[in-house]
Amino acid sequence: MAFEAKIITHKSKKRIAVWYPNQQELITRFRKLDDAKWSASLQVWHLPDTTENRIKFSIELEEIPHINFDKIQEIENFKKYLNTKRYSSNTVKTYSEALQTFLMFYNDKNVKTINNQDVVNFYNNYILKKKLSISFQNQVVNAIKLYFKTIKETAIIIEKIYRPKTQKLLPNVLSKEEIKQILNAHSNIKHKTMLSLIYSCGLRRSELINLKLTDIDSKRNIVIIRQTKGKKDRIAPLSLKILEMLRDYFKIYKPIVWLFEGKEAGTLYSEQSLQSVLKQALEKTNIKKPVSLHWLRHSYATHLLESGTDLRYIQELLGHNSSRTTEIYTHVSTKNLQQIKSPFDDL
Structure with missing residues (x-):
């Protein structure tokens, strides 16, 4: 063009x-x-x-200080490699940016001479020094391992690249009353339907945005969630209340391709706009917690567990590869905890 x-x-x-x-x-x-x-x-x-x-956009790079053009080409080649492996666009972006940060840290060092001690030094002198997250460090590890597998001559021993110790964090969960406040905050039917569908089906943000009209099967009362994390398809039960809401929404907005479209017909709704929809809903409630869209998914799983749904079904509904990922919701469910009587009550 x-x-x-x-x-x-x-x-x-x-x-x-x-x-x-x-x-x-x-x-x-x-x-x-x-x-x-x-x-x-x-x-x-x-x-x-x-x-x-x-x-x-073919802009001269001389204005950027200390750019090693060989490394830029290496990063571009790495992107092409990830694309041929059919990684998602988000993963390609995340891994290539993580690799770029690592390679530019050793801007004057030949890629073939970078070794495991250099990785450790990067952890200490960049990640820890800047107080970056464990999540970012893991992204760097993933990128480095994938990248150096593609290099014929390397001083890196991939098997010896270690990960940071995993944090055992509990998922953030809202009560049903708080969920109800958030979902009822919007009078705009489109915004209300988007948030309601995320909670009612336990969707990720990207999964909602990439739903097509054909993914709603009203005859079988299911939502088909295609090519999600891990390149898998899955289905989720469609609430009859949500189906009625979707029909009301469709009469007004008449989307063409995607279930929820941007300002221009036929275009994807943006992730930033969806975040804004949640932010506006929270401003209309008295909820002061730093709620994110993923909290709705966590709440869906926890509320299913508390209502007696088998953990194996919840694993399928969420699209988790491992049951251990799903088991974390047992640690935030209050159903059994509420039956425990504190010895303090007997004092």
């Missing part, structure tokens, strides 16, 4: 402005890029000034 791109400063931040023919297909494609925005004042689309975006 024909376009013109250059670096601009917008609201005190460096951005890449992109001009191209005013065609709906091009606009739709551009809007899918991470953090792509339209500036009404400048009358131009713009996105973050990153190495990846500069490469994508």
Whole structure:
């Protein structure tokens, strides 16, 4: 496609402005890029000034200090490798950015000479020093292991790359009363239906956004959730109350392809907009907890468990590979705890 791109400063931040023919297909494609925005004042689309975006839009990289072009090419090759392995776009983005952080830390060192001690030094002098999360460290480990498997000559012994000790965190769960407040907060039928469907089927954020009209089977009362985490399909029971809500929503919005579409017909609803829907709902309630969309999924699983649903069925409904992942909900269910009498009551 024909376009013109250059670096601009917008609201005190460096951005890449992109001009191209005013065609709906091009606009739709551009809007899918991470953090792509339209500036009404400048009358131009713009996105973050990153190495990846500069490469994508053919902008000179000399302005970026200390860039090793060989490593940039290595990262691009790694992305292509992940794509051929059919990793999801989110995973490709996460792993390539994690690898980029690691390789740029050793910007002046040949990739073939990077060894296991360098990995340990990166843990200490970058991850721990910046107080980055265990989750990020695990992403780096995954990226490094995958990347160095593709390198013919390497000083890295992949089997000796270790992970940080896993944190045993309990899932965040809301009460049924709190869930009801959140789901009833919106008068907008679209927003209310989106949040209700996430809770009623235990969906991940991306799973809701990628639902198509054909994934709602009203005759069998099921939702078909396709190619989810781990490239699996699964089904979830569709509440009759949700089905009625979906029918009311459809009469008003008449989506074409996706069940919930963006402002432009036929386009995906954005993750940022969905987050905003939840944020607005919380502002209308008295709930002060830092609720995320994933809390609705956790609450769904826990409430199923408390109502007597077998853990094996919950595992299938959530799409977990291992029953151990699902068992964590037994630690937050209050059903059995409420039957325990504290010895304090006998004092």
